[in-house]
Amino acid sequence: MKVLITGAHGQVGRALTNRAPAGAELTTLAHQDLDIGDERAVGSFVEKLTPDLIINAAAYTAVEKAESDVDTATRVNVAGSRNLAQAASKSNARLIHLSTDFVFDGESSTPYLPDAPTNPLNVYGLTKLGGERTVLQTLPKRSVVLRTAWVYAAVGSNFLLTMLRVMKANGAVKVVADQIGTPTSANTLADVIWKIAGRDEITGVYHCTDAGVASWYDFAVAIAEEGAALGLLPNTVAVTPIAANEFPTRARRPGFSVLDKQSLVALGIELVHWRKALREVMKEIPRA
Secondary structure, eight states: OEEEEESTTSHHHHHHHHTOOTTOEEEEEOTTTOOTTOHHHHHHHHHHHOOSEEEEOOOOOOHHHHTTOHHHHHIIIIIHHHHHHHHHHHHTOEEEEEEEGGGSOSOOSSOBOTTSOOOOSSHHHHHHHHHHHHHHHHSTTSEEEEEEOSEEOSSSSSHHHHHHHHHHHHSEEEEEOSOEEOOEEHHHHHHHHHHHHTOTTOOEEEEOOOBSOEEHHHHHHHHHHHHHHTTSSOTTOEEEEEOGGGSOOSSOOOSBOOBOOHHHHTTTOOOOBHHHHHHHHHHHGGGO
């Protein structure tokens, strides 16, 4: 299977590369290799490569910056998704496209189903929703939109590594306790994507996070505990819960963004609890 991965230098892109199955012939591209917002460049590259599958892990993910950089966020998240879907259509390729829990407004009190009404609160979520829609409209029978949330890895820029750095430097941290979701290991996402890649019959929208529910405060407490157990942190780190309004941000964020994964589980794809996944990722950090 010939596979094109965009966003290859990101957390998920790296995990996809590292965990690719035998027989997958990979072409991995970062932004500097291919600007997915350039329709001609995308069309030309895909036409020459003729991949069987395109995995779009590229995205504009700077949530705060997107509020004032709407054009760039739209170019990457909407136009870029459309360009890849159109190129896939012309080359008869499948497309697996990553999206986000931020397409929801967080007003629900139960986990969001894939067909739940969307209502983004910020530019990032709005542009990611636009990307979803153009993929599904352009390639309805050969695309999968996989929504995820709170992604982290042993490398890159993410909540886990930020917490470890702050905890080690200060011995204490204050973390929002009234935003609820599910941490998701990039390794989990990569493994699920590769399982979907091997099953052409899977199409449409699915949700993928690790199992369980947490607040950012819960996530931080777990990081402190696992970090101490692994010798990455002292045993004395203090984690204090705060309300979201004590840590104001320009971009509004959903207060509740737990995603319902049952349709994915029904395909026979098992998901581990986020705490177990966190432990496994943190074991990689001394070697990263």
